[in-house]
Amino acid sequence: xxxxxxxxxxxxxxxxxxxxxNDNKAGMEGLDKExxxxxxxEATRGSKFYGNELKKEKQVNQRIENMMQQKAxxxxxxxxxxxxxxDRFAMELEQSRDLNNTIVHIDMDAFYAAVExxxxxxxxxxxxxxxxxxxxxxxxxYARRFGVRxxxxxxxxxxxxxxxxxxxxxxDKYQAVSREVKEILADYDPNFxxxxxxxxxxxxxxxxxxxxxxxxDKRKYFIKTGNxxxxxxxxxxxxxxxxxxxxxxxxxxxxxxxxxxxxxxxxRIEQKTTLTASAxxxxxxxxxxxxxxxxxxxxxxxILPNREAVMDFIKDLPxxxxxxxxxxTEKMLKALGIITCTELYQQxxxxxxxxxxxxxxxxxxxxxxxGSTLLARDGDRKSMSVERTFSEMSKxxxxxxxxxxxxxxxxxxxxxxxxxxxxxxxxxKNVNFEVKTRASTVSSVVSTAEEIFAIAKDLLRTEIDADFxxxxxxxxxxxxxxxxxNEDKKQQQRSIIxxxxxxxxxxxxxGHMLEKTDKDQFLKPLEMxxxxxxxxxxxxxxxxxxxxxxxxxxxxxxxxxxxxxxxVLKKMNENLETSENSNxxxxxxxxxxxxxxxSISLEAFNKHVDACLDGPSINEDRKMFSCSHASSTxxxxxxxxxxxxxxxxxxxxxxxxxHSGINSVDCAELVETKGNPPKAESVGxxxxxxxxxxxxxxPRESFNTEQHYQNSFSTVLLEDMGSSQQESPQPYLPEVxxxxxxxxxxxxxxxxxxxxxxxxxxxxxxxxxxxxxxLRKDSLANQPTKSTKSTDTSGQVQKTATKTKRPGMHSxxxxxxxxxxxxxxxxxxx
DNA sequence: CGGATCGAC
DNA sequence: CTATGTCGATCCG
Numbered sequence: 049x050x051x052x053x054x055x056x057x058x059x060x061x062x063x064x065x066x067x068x069x070n071d072n073k074a075g076m077e078g079l080d081k082e083x084x085x086x087x088x089x090e091a092t093r094g095s096k097f098y099g100n101e102l103k104k105e106k107q108v109n110q111r112i113e114n115m116m117q118q119k120a121x122x123x124x125x126x127x128x129x130x131x132x133x134x135d136r137f138a139m140e141l142e143q144s145r146d147l148n149n150t151i152v153h154i155d156m157d158a159f160y161a162a163v164e165x166x167x168x169x170x171x172x173x174x175x176x177x178x179x180x181x182x183x184x185x186x187x188x189x190y191a192r193r194f195g196v197r198x199x200x201x202x203x204x205x206x207x208x209x210x211x212x213x214x215x216x217x218x219x220d221k222y223q224a225v226s227r228e229v230k231e232i233l234a235d236y237d238p239n240f241x242x243x244x245x246x247x248x249x250x251x252x253x254x255x256x257x258x259x260x261x262x263x264x265d266k267r268k269y270f271i272k273t274g275n276x277x278x279x280x281x282x283x284x285x286x287x288x289x290x291x292x293x294x295x296x297x298x299x300x301x302x303x304x305x306x307x308x309x310x311x312x313x314x315x316r317i318e319q320k321t322t323l324t325a326s327a328x329x330x331x332x333x334x335x336x337x338x339x340x341x342x343x344x345x346x347x348x349x350x351i352l353p354n355r356e357a358v359m360d361f362i363k364d365l366p367x368x369x370x371x372x373x374x375x376x377t378e379k380m381l382k383a384l385g386i387i388t389c390t391e392l393y394q395q396x397x398x399x400x401x402x403x404x405x406x407x408x409x410x411x412x413x414x415x416x417x418x419g420s421t422l423l424a425r426d427g428d429r430k431s432m433s434v435e436r437t438f439s440e441m442s443k444x445x446x447x448x449x450x451x452x453x454x455x456x457x458x459x460x461x462x463x464x465x466x467x468x469x470x471x472x473x474x475x476x477k478n479v480n481f482e483v484k485t486r487a488s489t490v491s492s493v494v495s496t497a498e499e500i501f502a503i504a505k506d507l508l509r510t511e512i513d514a515d516f517x518x519x520x521x522x523x524x525x526x527x528x529x530x531x532x533x534n535e536d537k538k539q540q541q542r543s544i545i546x547x548x549x550x551x552x553x554x555x556x557x558x559g560h561m562l563e564k565t566d567k568d569q570f571l572k573p574l575e576m577x578x579x580x581x582x583x584x585x586x587x588x589x590x591x592x593x594x595x596x597x598x599x600x601x602x603x604x605x606x607x608x609x610x611x612x613x614x615x616v617l618k619k620m621n622e623n624l625e626t627s628e629n630s631n632x633x634x635x636x637x638x639x640x641x642x643x644x645x646x647s648i649s650l651e652a653f654n655k656h657v658d659a660c661l662d663g664p665s666i667n668e669d670r671k672m673f674s675c676s677h678a679s680s681t682x683x684x685x686x687x688x689x690x691x692x693x694x695x696x697x698x699x700x701x702x703x704x705x706x707h708s709g710i711n712s713v714d715c716a717e718l719v720e721t722k723g724n725p726p727k728a729e730s731v732g733x734x735x736x737x738x739x740x741x742x743x744x745x746x747p748r749e750s751f752n753t754e755q756h757y758q759n760s761f762s763t764v765l766l767e768d769m770g771s772s773q774q775e776s777p778q779p780y781l782p783e784v785x786x787x788x789x790x791x792x793x794x795x796x797x798x799x800x801x802x803x804x805x806x807x808x809x810x811x812x813x814x815x816x817x818x819x820x821x822x823l824r825k826d827s828l829a830n831q832p833t834k835s836t837k838s839t840d841t842s843g844q845v846q847k848t849a850t851k852t853k854r855p856g857m858h859s860x861x862x863x864x865x866x867x868x869x870x871x872x873x874x875x876x877x878x
Numbered sequence: 879c880g881g882a883t884c885g886a887c
Numbered sequence: 888c889t890a891t892g893t894c895g896a897t898c899c900g
Binding site for chain 1: 879881882883885887
Binding site: 879880881882883884885886887 | 892893894895896897898899900
């Protein structure tokens with residue numbers, strides 16, 4: 049449809065505008081976006097690859113359509129309810145916000161290409177890429193002006209930029225350089241986490257503390273003006289850095305701030321390797337990563353450790369920039385009108401109904417600017433594999449022998465790490481780019497080439513037979529081994545600890561444990577798998593995941609007018625304080641109708657709340673939510689706990705990278721050179737954010753054959769903070785917008801926010817500061833029994849309709865064991 | 879557990 | 888001619 053297209057284009061432009069990317073710097077050599085797209089299209093159209101891309105695109109579109117149907121069935125009550133639940137969780141997250149760490153993300157600029165240019169002067173001032181005709185790992189900024197990107201096949205890059213020099217990768221060299229860089233990084237955080245050869249996270253919190261007392265000497269570095277830097281002072285061109293560090297003669301003194309420390313790191317890297325790096329400084333890894341992208345190349349950016357700064361940064365941030373949000377997720381969320389983090393936050397209730405628990409939790413973290421503050425050493429390897437692409441192979445005999453070869457290679461790699469596993473998986477990709485995997489698990493571990501091949505061969509044979517009389521026309525084959533046994537001793541220990549922690553988490557569910565809710569910590573259910581069978585586990589997870597936990601939790605300040613909120617909260621707190629055990633008689637005030645419910649059991653109270661919520665006579669004026677994502681209170685600083693892990697670098701990964709052909713797409717590079725004009729060369733930069741954005745091979749239009757979704761959605765993009773959340777079969781009531789200043793009744797300070805949610809959070813925190821700790825201990829002490837609540841729950845409430853299947857909703861791994869009523873209350877009062 | 883898919887580098 | 892390789896995680900059946 050015509051209008052559809054227009055809308056999309058507008059959205060895109062808008063996005064680009066917000067990202068500050070939509071200017072094509074004219075005058076420089078290079079291509080504009082249209083030309084790039086055209087060339088790529090021509091090179092692509094009609095190829096098998098393209099056909100498969102279209103097919104995949106259709107599947108994604110289908111998923112979106114399903115999602116939209118589900119969305120259409122959601123009632124306003126369900127949504128309201130979800131809102132309460134989600135906001136309760138958001139509140140917990142807010143309280144667990146930890147701003148006390150200084151996390152740095154270091155990212156070498158166009159790493160492989162930069163190394164090649166450094167070591168071969170011929171390549172200076174030329175567009176180059178590292179890789180092969182088949183696939184490029186990275187390109188320099190010059191080449192990027194022509195649309196040449198990482199993850200692009202070389203032959204297409206050549207069409208975009210005929211002068212392009214493609215140099216084959218020298219992984220050994222990159223590794224050596226990487227080691228040099230890591231030596232520097234270790235000075236600032238011995239436990240830093242290397243993500244690849246060119247990227248690492250550091251927690252420099254401790255370093256900064258010590259650094260405060262350092263004499264100038266220890267922060268003083270001499271500028272090397274040796275041969276390698278014949279062009280003069282490497283720092284000279286950088287106006288930004290010129291001010292701060294004191295430059296005296298040939299030395300620079302860096303300050304004691306985080307920003308200065310990171311400048312020092314980058315300075316030392318450049319001095320040592322003649323390569324530049326970019327960096328991001330923030331209170332958590334998620335933000336640091338995004339930051340490092342902001343002033344790339346050769347720049348840095350800091351988000352100051354206060355909530356306001358974080359929220360400000362997050363506000364217009366396109367979700368796609370966040371690690372973990374890929375092409376598909378971006379598209380699905382876009383279908384819901386979500387592009388920025390603010391929009392992601394605004395739709396949180398809906399998302400909780402449409403996505404799995406892990407997914408919407410992740411989304412909520414992102415939209416609140418939360419992330420991991422720990423650099424957890426990554427655990428033991430879970431699988432090892434080999435795969436290879438080749439020109440079409442149709443003879444079964446060749447296929448078997450190739451399979452055998454792969455098994456041998458795999459066995460070799462396995463031997464290096466002394467690994468044995470029980471599951472063998474083969475991967476096949478045919479000439480149409482369709483991928484299949486077939487797995488088989490045996491009862492005892494295998495590791496030799498012969499053992500693995502015996503299993504892989506059977507799997508392969510089955511596939512060949514299945515297609516008989518036709519041969520398999522393959523372009524890729526792979527073999528993987530997984531299901532490694534648990535390392536006995538340690539594993540058992542960990543298993544016990546893990547179990548206890550899981551218990552704690554389920555019980556306390558308060559800030560304490562929640563600080564770990566980042567992606568990294570989310571997972572790790574492995575301990576449980578020993579106790580229960582897989583299916584047992586799944587079953588019990590499902591059982592507890594949803595409905596059960598709902599009732600009393602629905603009580604939430606969010607839904608209340610501020611004054612009422614305070615009253616109710618206070619009252620409930622009093623009740624809690626005085627009543628020893630939950631299920632006895634207590635006095636509750638219904639957050640929906642605001643009537644005291646007298647001395648009733650929790651179940652009864654829950655029933656009442658449900659009735660109130662579900663019933664027709666809902667207090668329609670009730671404030672749902674204001675959307676502002678803006679600043680608010682400075683809150684709840686946690687103690688600075690320093691976790692130290694043993695040094696761990698991802699050597700495995702890198703080693704593998706090394707002796708496999710062209711891999712490791714340098715996806716990290718790219719992007720917006722606009723806001724901050726790059727120093728030397730490299731201007732222009734075509735819009736896309738390459739690291740992501742489907743490695744940009746295809747013009748968006750080419751695959752978007754069915755964009756009509758965009759229009760069929762009733763979702764309304766919010767123009768300002770007060771507008772309704774979204775349209776649904778039963779549209780929402782307009783929200784009440786609080787215009788007057790909000791003054792916290794506890795601390796008496798005016799809160800600079802018009803966002804009720806945030807204000808309520810503040811009040812809650814003020815109110816409960818002291819009490820919470822006690823409640824936590826309390827709840828831990830009183831291990832709740834499972835109580836009658838679940839039956840109670842099943843008795844009424846939703847159940848039907850939309851509860852079908854949303855994209856997954858395990859209460860994955862760890863959490864949410866049965867919540868006792870007592871516990872639920874506990875959660876509520878934080 | 880098996881298979882497909884996503885995402886990162 | 889010519890569109891990677893390796894790993895971890897999630898979700899669904």
